[in-house]
Every structure is written in structure tokens, then in C-alpha cells.
Amino acid sequence: MISDSILELYKHQFAVISLETTGISPQHGDHLIELAIQTVNWNGELLDSYETLVHPGKDIEGFHIHGITDEMVKNAPSISEIASDILSRLNGKTLVAHDLDFAIRFLKPALDGAITDFKGICTLKLANIVAPDSGLRRLEQICSYYDIDIAARHTAKADSLATAKLFSILKNLYNQQFKIEDFVRDFLSVIHINDCPKERNLFIKRKEAINIANIQKTRLYDLINRLTSNAGDSVPVRQYLNVLDRALADRILSEKEIVSLVELASDYSLSKNQVMEIHEEYLRKLIRIYLLDEILTNSEMEDINLVSELLCILPKDLELLIEYERTKIQITTPSQQKQLKSLKGKSVCFSGHLNCKINGERINRELAQQLIKERGLIVKRVVSKNVDYLITAQVDSFSGKGRKNQKAMEYHVNVMEEKIFWEMIGVTVDCNEEKG
Known part of the structure; x- marks a missing residue:
């Protein structure tokens, strides 16, 4: 019979975290410059993903390792600004990291004592329990050993995703060798934060930071x-x-x-x-x-x-x-989508006054041209053999009077009633009751 603690484990969530820093010791002036948190369940399914660069408040060193420059973090939030985003994602979950002690050394002072009992699961230690003879330590070595691909080494997002996959493999291997109750007892450590702040979702990702830096140059x-x-x-x-x-x-x-x-x-x-x-x-x-x-x-x-x-x-x-x-x-059907695509590049000319309205306001020529151009059609001032549609307020009263009407008949241009035309190009209108 499955115990209550094991059933609870299947509902449990894990916050897998990875950091990039300016060095190895916050006590000696090193700072956090990138952070990623992947929230996964017991089955390894990804429930939430968060990543951001962090402004360290000082010049960045070690660019050749992590690829993060001063320009990239120029517009990034500070650690105090994203504290609520970190805490909200750790609350009620078990923290997981590769070299957990290193992560805690940077997180604990940054979060200003909001977490009193900072524990979690270290995939490095778990790997040594599962495969004590491997002698592997670094994340990329262990991931390679278990055939886990790291998309971009020394980026917080790629490392955290790789760590999440590694954790899923290691805990399954552990449970093949030991009892699952042992895992619950020895590894499960839920973080509880009193008066946990709501997430603000402040972030700047690497690609965005590079784009901003390029723009500002x-x-x-x-x-x-x-x-x-x-x-x-x-x-x-x-x-x-x-x-x-x-x-x-x-x-x-x-x-x-x-x-x-x-x-x-x-x-x-x-x-x-x-x-x-x-x-x-x-x-x-x-x-x-x-x-x-x-x-x-x-x-x-x-x-x-x-x-x-x-x-x-x-x-x-x-x-x-x-x-x-x-x-x-407006969501359109596949047939309407096909129709809109087929209309791109078609040319339109208006004859006479417009009667239709949008939200009670009559469509003037300027708005009409804007609506047509936005949908990929071309507005023509005069009728020629290259015009596809001549739009008129009332088709039933259309006659050969007027130069545009004469040209339309001469060139066999499609004459269309205004309301039908707007509906054809996906513009919802109401029409004036007046004729002509």
C-alpha cells in the first residue's frame, strides 16, 4: 500500500535553479548576474520557466566564461528587484541545484534572510550516491555521461534545464536502488516562506539584452x-x-x-x-x-x-x-483566411460617397484607405484596366453616369456594394439607412 507521504511526493514540485556569477565568493565582492528557475513536478514535466539577467551594481569580469557584458546588464533588474520573483517560485517547493552549496551562498544574502532554513537537493551529491565510482563533478561531464544535451553551456537557462533532466534521471535511479521512503526522508525539504510576496515577473533575457544593446549603439x-x-x-x-x-x-x-x-x-x-x-x-x-x-x-x-x-x-x-x-x-475560418490571402495585392477604387459606419462613425476616405492598406490591398484614385474592384454605396442604383462608372463598364471591372466589400475583407460595419 502506498503511504500518504509518497502520494504527497507525486504532487510535489521542485524549483531547479542555476546561476551565473562574477566569481565564486559573494563574501569577497562577487555578484549574481544571471538566474534561471525551472519548476518541474515529480514526473519531470516543466510547469514554469523563469530567467533573467541581473544587474550586479559593479563591472563584470570573466566575460569569456559566461558571455555576459556590462552593456547586456545595463537595463537588467537588480537582485532586490527580482527577489519577489525568486521567492514566489521557491515557496512550497524543494530547491534543486547542481552544487547546491554554491547556489545558496549567493541566494541567501541576496534574499535578505527571507528563507531561514535553506535546504534542498544537490544533483552533484545525488550523482555520487547513484554512481559513486564515476568520479565526475562538473555539470557538463555528468550530463554527457547520462546523454543529456546542454544547448548553451554557461547560460543559466540551458544549465537549469539540463539540471532538471539530470535530477529526473538521478532520482529514478536512486529509487531503483533504495526505497522511495528513503528519498522522501533524506531529500525532500519543502521551503516555506512567511508572507511570501507576489511575483512581479521582472526579467530581461540574454537575447533581449543583446538587442537592446545593439539598438542603443x-x-x-x-x-x-x-x-x-x-x-x-x-x-x-x-x-x-x-x-x-x-x-x-x-x-x-x-x-x-x-x-x-x-x-x-x-x-x-x-x-x-x-x-x-x-x-x-x-x-x-x-x-x-x-x-x-x-x-x-x-x-x-x-x-x-x-x-x-x-x-x-x-x-x-x-x-x-x-x-x-x-x-x-477576428478569428477567421480557413476559407476566410484563404480568401484574405488571395486578396493581397488587389486594387480598389471608390465611386461616390461611403455610407457604412464603424461604431456609429461614418467611414471617411482616409479611414477607408487605411483599412484597405492594412489588409494588403491597393487603393487607386481612378479606374483603369488594372483596377480589380470598384466600390459603390448601392450596386442596384449603379449606372454608366460618371467617368469612373463608365471606365468600370469599359474595362469590365468588378462592381461591388460597399457593405459586401467590407465584409469580404473582414471589417465589421453597420450601414446608414439612407440611400445614395
Whole structure:
């Protein structure tokens, strides 16, 4: 019969932690610079993953070992800022680390005594119990012995994931040699934190930090930071976006193009925040177009990331923009997705006044053009043989009067009622009852 303690063990969670530091001794001035915590259950399933660089408050040494530079941690949170994220992920769990004593030496002072009984499971010690004759100590050696791949050595995330896999193997081997009750008695040590703070989810990952560092090195970033902090009264959004369109056509910002953008911003007394808002709007529209089929492909994400870097938009802000645009998309059926894809590049021309409204507001020509362009179609001012659709308020009253109508009949252009057209491209509208 399975004991209550063993049943409880199957419900138990383990916080597998790995650190990167500036040295080996916090007592002699060394600091934590990266941390990762993987939460797993008894079966080894990953329940939560947390990683962040940590600002050490001093210059970093040993770059050749861990690959972390001063520039990478420049915008990272301090250990005191992420203390609640660490504590919330350790609370109610058993701590696991390779060389647990080393991890505790750095964590205990950093967490300011919040954990009084700092115990856990050391995979190094557990490995020596399971295979005492192996003589292996380092994480990469033991992982290699048990055929565990470490994706990127000396990164907290890769090491913690490898340690989690190693722990799963070692505890299973231990339970083959000993009783599971022995494991519960000798290794299970649940951390309890009184008045445990809620997690804040503060973090900066390596890739994000590198992107931020690259952005902050750019000429455009430097010049934007020199703009006034006082917002200008006149914001030439269209003019600025037009310059951006031309400058970013080849996905390269030359020195001349950068200077032109900054000069335009200065001429209109635009503040840094106003310029960044226009940049975000430009990127938002690009994301919107790529999300027409509700999927961002690898090539589309590469382009979005490139434009984001060129416009000095930080990775976290980009994530928020993508998330926001995803929430605005109406879920479409596969047949509708196929239809939207087939419409990309088609040209549209309007005839007469527009009657439809969005949320009670009549669609004007400017909004109509924006809605069409965001969906990958092209707006034409005049009807020609290259126009695919002529949009009119009422098809049943359509006649050959008017130059556009005559041209549409001459070139056999598809004439479509406004409401049907909006529905076709996925825009929800209500229509005015007035005719004509």
C-alpha cells in the first residue's frame, strides 16, 4: 500500500535553479548576474520557466566564461528587484541545484534572510550516491555521461534545464536502488516562506539584452535621445511616415536617411516620445498586414524584428505591439483566411460617397484607405484596366453616369456594394439607412 507521504511526493514540485556569477565568493565582492528557475513536478514535466539577467551594481569580469557584458546588464533588474520573483517560485517547493552549496551562498544574502532554513537537493551529491565510482563533478561531464544535451553551456537557462533532466534521471535511479521512503526522508525539504510576496515577473533575457544593446549603439537612437522632451503642437505623422516608407524600403537606414528623419522631427519640434509613437504606429501597421492570415511566419518575424531594431523599438515593446494586434484580429475560418490571402495585392477604387459606419462613425476616405492598406490591398484614385474592384454605396442604383462608372463598364471591372466589400475583407460595419 502506498503511504500518504509518497502520494504527497507525486504532487510535489521542485524549483531547479542555476546561476551565473562574477566569481565564486559573494563574501569577497562577487555578484549574481544571471538566474534561471525551472519548476518541474515529480514526473519531470516543466510547469514554469523563469530567467533573467541581473544587474550586479559593479563591472563584470570573466566575460569569456559566461558571455555576459556590462552593456547586456545595463537595463537588467537588480537582485532586490527580482527577489519577489525568486521567492514566489521557491515557496512550497524543494530547491534543486547542481552544487547546491554554491547556489545558496549567493541566494541567501541576496534574499535578505527571507528563507531561514535553506535546504534542498544537490544533483552533484545525488550523482555520487547513484554512481559513486564515476568520479565526475562538473555539470557538463555528468550530463554527457547520462546523454543529456546542454544547448548553451554557461547560460543559466540551458544549465537549469539540463539540471532538471539530470535530477529526473538521478532520482529514478536512486529509487531503483533504495526505497522511495528513503528519498522522501533524506531529500525532500519543502521551503516555506512567511508572507511570501507576489511575483512581479521582472526579467530581461540574454537575447533581449543583446538587442537592446545593439539598438542603443545606433546613430538614430543617439539622435532621438537628443530631441526635446517637450511635445510639439503640430505632429506631421503622415509626412514622417512617408519619409519612413522611403527610408525603410531596402530595410537599411543610411546616415543621410537618419539625418533627414531627425531634421524633420526637429523642424516640427517633435519630442522623443512623439517620434517613438510614430515609429510604433509604423510597426503596428506592418504587424497588422502580416497578421492578415493570423500567422506570423519566421520570415515575417525576421522582418518585424529588423524594422523594430531600425526604429529603436525595444523587444518588450515589440512583444506588446504584437500581442495587442493579435487581440484585435477576428478569428477567421480557413476559407476566410484563404480568401484574405488571395486578396493581397488587389486594387480598389471608390465611386461616390461611403455610407457604412464603424461604431456609429461614418467611414471617411482616409479611414477607408487605411483599412484597405492594412489588409494588403491597393487603393487607386481612378479606374483603369488594372483596377480589380470598384466600390459603390448601392450596386442596384449603379449606372454608366460618371467617368469612373463608365471606365468600370469599359474595362469590365468588378462592381461591388460597399457593405459586401467590407465584409469580404473582414471589417465589421453597420450601414446608414439612407440611400445614395
